[in-house]
Amino acid sequence: MLFYILRRFLYTLPIAIGVSLVCFALVHLAPGDPISAILPENASPQLIEEVKTAYGFDKPLPIQYLYWLGNVVSGDLGTSIMTRRAVLSEVIPAVGNTLILAACAVLIGFVVGIGLGTIAGYNSGSILDKAVTAFAITGVSVPHYWLGMVLIVLFSVNLGWLPATGMGSLGSGELPFTLDGLKHIILPAMTLAVIPAGIIARSVRATVSEVRKQDFVQTLYAKGLTSRYVFVHVAKNAAPTVLAIMGLQLAQLLGGSILVETVFAWPGTGFLLNAAIFTRDLPILQGTILVLSIFFVVTNLAVDVLQMMLDPRVKRV
Amino acid sequence: MKRQRFWGILSAVAIATLMPMHAAHAEKILRVATTLADVPLTTGQPSQGGEGARFIGITIYDGLINWDLSKEKEAAKLVPGLAESWTVDLATKTVWTFKLRPNVKFHDGSAFTADAVVWNLDKLLKRESPQFDQAQATQGATYVAPIASYRKIDDMTVEITTKAPDSVLPYLLTQVFMSSPVRWEEMGRDWAKVASKPSGTGPWILDKLVPRERAELVKNPNYWDPKRVPASDRLVLMMMPDPTTRVAALLSGQVDWVEAPPPDTVPRLKQSGMQIVTNVYPHIWPYQLSFTEDSPFKDIRVRKAANLAIDRDGLVSFLGGLAVPAKGQVNEGHPWFGKPTFEIKYDPEEAKRLMAEAGYSQDKPLKVKFLVSTAGSGQMQPLPMNEFVQENLREVGFDVEIEVMEWEALRARRRAGADAPENKGGHGLNNSWGYWDPDIGLLGPAWSVMRPPSGYNWGGYKDAEADKLAAQAKVEFDPEKQNDLLGQLHARMVDQAMWIWVVHDLNPRAMSPKVKGFVQAQSWFQDLTPVHVD
Structure with missing residues (x-):
């Protein structure tokens, strides 16, 4: 298994390089210029050249890319064009904030999704099942942006129970273990949790329902096992499939959400990317996407390993 | 005796606990939601155009010449800033003499002098100077473009020569902000470090900077213009690029003031008793x-x-x-x-x-x-x-x-x-x-x-x-x-x-009914010093 993990980990390198290459090319193909956002309206050709040289944009694109890649290998993701801060010092707090939000959303989404999916799977065809399915479809279909605004209007503006935006008085990088911090995280976490909750509920429902139809479940009942013990076996058999889906959802949440983080002014990776896209802040875009792609690959790897541990039948070549 | 001692200790603890709370509650705070996604550069020449200058430029810093932002009925005019007066040599029409304001201190306590002006112009124009900063030079390029040379005449006099006769120079100098050479030295000559602890001469001092989230400024009680010592103790600038988010933050009481509310939200804001302040501007x-x-x-x-x-x-x-x-x-x-x-x-x-x-x-x-x-x-x-x-x-x-x-x-x-x-x-x-x-x-x-x-x-x-x-x-x-x-x-x-x-x-802003003292000038820049929350 160690060899497998090592090999999979090595796979992350070409994936990360591929992602960064695509990102680099896309940003340069887009209209506008990486330095246009910082140049004054009447920048002279001389100033444009000086700035390009200072920021390394005077070299051919492949050379620029190789320079960047070389620095990344030595642990330097570059410097933001807009803020002149080190990219790493921008990305790390943003990743931390997204992780905090994602952890809460995961907690809500997975608990609700697994709970409702299991109930529906055990009551296949009933009104309860239909209600859960309706919830799941709504959850999957509802636009994040819209739901976030609705929750803000309801809980912040009309009821005044929860704050509408930001991370609260603690600010970036602090864990929300204060009442103020928790209050700030509830709405964005709920918004973010709805889609994974819907997807997981549907998957769990389908898997549980499928597993319950298998012969071994009837055998277990016939042997006189109580429902509680049978449930444990059903859960164990359903786990690998559900885990794979949960892994994808987890990775997606860790990647941050541009829309949700912008609506709630939550200073995570989505918020960072949004600002970087509009200001053509190439180093920030490159650095953030690289870190996120590594995250995505590593999360998937972790899920795969977990699946193997739970179900040895899942063989990896 | 034991009981008395117990109550004595309890009282002392209670007083010690409550005193800072009382102090905190007494602080007058103004919370503003900007349209920006990030805090502009804080080292001197702010990034992000007019809004950067409005919230970080003219708050923390001064130029040699400032804008008079105290009137709403007429277009904003130039007024003396760190220079008390200025003249142009009518023979050459290129040589300007600036008499500096005496007894002005940077936030770090160092004195503002002609050396500081020359140092700041070097920061933007002289590539070989150790304080040259490409980021600030890029932001300030428009405003220093006509300048050919500059020199100190005496401690309180500076001469600036333009490449050609240019009567627009005084307008441009409103956007050339003076940062402290002493603070730059203190921070190891590192502009990235200066960014979190900048020092200007302006009415506000940067207290806390959380990138992408907010900048907290506190009042400069020793500001050289006593009429412009801020009425609020603390100014919290929050980064909220999404317009609906800003409006929701105002309606839910998270901020006191939002920039540029979308037109379709104005009736709702008015209905909630919010002030909608507008004025023509350039x-x-x-x-x-x-x-x-x-x-x-x-x-x-x-x-x-x-x-x-x-x-x-x-x-x-x-x-x-x-x-x-x-x-x-x-x-x-x-x-x-x-x-x-x-x-x-x-x-x-x-x-x-x-x-x-x-x-x-x-x-x-x-x-x-x-x-x-x-x-x-x-x-x-x-x-x-x-x-x-x-x-x-x-x-x-x-x-x-x-x-x-x-x-x-x-x-x-x-x-x-x-x-x-x-x-x-x-x-x-x-x-x-x-x-x-x-x-x-x-x-x-x-x-x-x-x-x-x-x-x-x-x-x-x-x-x-x-x-x-x-x-x-x-x-x-x-x-x-x-x-x-x-x-x-x-x-x-x-x-x-x-x-x-x-x-x-009409440059709309929405603010809570508790916000007092704001005069919306006919300008891209606004003076936040008289504003306070009742």
Whole structure:
């Protein structure tokens, strides 16, 4: 298994390089210029050249890319064009904030999704099942942006129970273990949790329902096992499939959400990317996407390993 | 005895606990939601244009010359800042002498002197100086562009020489902010470290900087102008680029003030008792026109017709009253408005007549293409507004194609000039414009020598009369006479229908009813020092 993990980990390198290459090319193909956002309206050709040289944009694109890649290998993701801060010092707090939000959303989404999916799977065809399915479809279909605004209007503006935006008085990088911090995280976490909750509920429902139809479940009942013990076996058999889906959802949440983080002014990776896209802040875009792609690959790897541990039948070549 | 001791300790603990709380509650805090996604550069020359200067430039820093932002009924004027007075040598018209204000201290306690001015100009202009900072130099390039040299005469006098006679220099110097050389040394000569603990001479001191989230400023009780010592103890600037989020934050009581609420939220805000503060300011939402060989706007009849075809009152109503119809590049009542003879108004019949004279009608429409952005600084509501204008123009014989692009792409197209290959076939550019100084407002767009990329004349407008007036205004050092010349230039621009002028934004802000003391100046910049929350 160690060899497998090592090999999979090595796979992350070409994936990360591929992602960064695509990102680099896309940003340069887009209209506008990486330095246009910082140049004054009447920048002279001389100033444009000086700035390009200072920021390394005077070299051919492949050379620029190789320079960047070389620095990344030595642990330097570059410097933001807009803020002149080190990219790493921008990305790390943003990743931390997204992780905090994602952890809460995961907690809500997975608990609700697994709970409702299991109930529906055990009551296949009933009104309860239909209600859960309706919830799941709504959850999957509802636009994040819209739901976030609705929750803000309801809980912040009309009821005044929860704050509408930001991370609260603690600010970036602090864990929300204060009442103020928790209050700030509830709405964005709920918004973010709805889609994974819907997807997981549907998957769990389908898997549980499928597993319950298998012969071994009837055998277990016939042997006189109580429902509680049978449930444990059903859960164990359903786990690998559900885990794979949960892994994808987890990775997606860790990647941050541009829309949700912008609506709630939550200073995570989505918020960072949004600002970087509009200001053509190439180093920030490159650095953030690289870190996120590594995250995505590593999360998937972790899920795969977990699946193997739970179900040895899942063989990896 | 034990019981007494117990209560004594408990009281002491309670007092010790409550005292800081009491102190915290006593602090007067003003919380402002900006439209920015990140805190602008804090080291001296702020990034992010007018909003950067508004919230980080004129709060933490001063220029040699400042804006008087205390009046709402007239356009903001220049007033002495860190220089008490300035004169230009009328023989050369290039040598300026600035007498500095005595007894001014930076936030770090060091003295502001002529050495500091020279040091700051080196920071922007002298690449070989150790304090040269590319980031600040880029931001300040426009404002120091005319400067050829500078030197210290004595501790309180500085001389600046321009490359050519340039009467606009005082306007430009409002945006050249003075940072402390001592703080830069303290921070190991590292501008990145200075960013989190900058030191200027301004009425506010940066206390806390959380990138992408907020900047917290505290009042400078020793500010050199006692009338402008802040009424609030703390100013919290929050980064909220999403307009609906800002409005929700205000309605839920998270902030006291929001910049630029969307027009459709204004009724709801008013209903909740919020103040909506507006005023004209040097902003125009126009179409800059192309004068390249193949452009139909070379014909003055077509330009006038386009200006007469737009129902500006209808558009203002559509914008919830948050704009005023334009009568030219600058607003009526502005010192540079002058006396144009061509009245810009809604007169579709006259527009049709002019179009017919030029050979066009609804049956035989004139095809034109406008370049517009989806959003952007000062662009208001670009897509629905462009559709509104498109419909108006269609009714008098135009067939307008709208090419939509992202804001930075539009800026790049503007910087390239109308005759650049990428702009071929584009006859107008919908890029909102400011007129806070004569260069950007009138001289740049109307003077034929000011072509892009270093000038603002995107379309290649060339008019001998405008050129003559622009050249005269550039070297007129008497402010009254200069205003008169600029008025004549503006009248000429309007009479020639140089651009299509649509509306002036009213720069709306929404604030809680508890916010007091704000005077909205006719400026891109605003003074937050008198503002407080009751």
